[in-house]
Amino acid sequence: MKVSREQAALNRERIVETAARLFREKGFDGIGVADLMKGAGLTHGGFYGHFASKEVLLAEATAKALEKSLMKWRKLADGAPARPVAAIAESYLSVAHRDCPGRGCAVSTLGTDAARSGPEVRQAMAAGVQAQLKLLAELEPGADAAAQRQRAIADYASMVGGLVLSRVMADPAQSEEVLAAVLAELEQGR
Helix, strand or coil: CCCCHHHHHHHHHHHHHHHHHHHHHHCHHHCCHHHHHHHCCCCHHHHHHHCCCHHHHHHHHHHHHHHHHHHHHHHHHHHCCCCHHHHHHHHHCCHHHHHCHHHCCHHHHHHHHHHCCCHHHHHHHHHHHHHHHHHHHHHCCCCCHHHHHHHHHHHHHHHHHHHHHHHHCCCHHHHHHHHHHHHHHHHHCC
16 A cells, blocks of 8 residues: 555654664664664565665664754753753753663764764764754853854763763762762853
């Protein structure tokens, strides 16, 4: 049975959304096409009607996840105009974010996978990171654009590293200590 263009577009979007979540939960190699399609409620055979390869889906899902993070960051910043970077950092370095990688930052969950992937995935990740850095730089205090960008890079790297390290800690108290320490350092300069 042939599906309409509208339904095909909805199916593709469902696949990308499901992939963005599952890849962040399980890594790029942690889920195959069959299980991904099952997670989207579609048959395995339909995958190649939407995507030329898994690599194409990886790039699109990565871009989608980073786009959603950027929208969340903008919303957080708009909701705290007196301290926008702190609001982003508080959300990012939270237990809720730590415990829900499938809905969180693609850089903290997929950064190393993307670095080992092909050019399409690396470009999607890099474009998303650049967009986030641009937003952070706009929100950072500083004398000039170069100083703001430098601070944005340092803050972003601290948040990603802090979140990754917190996920590594087996002891919940140590994990929360990492989150709190990185957040305190980020907020200290504000």
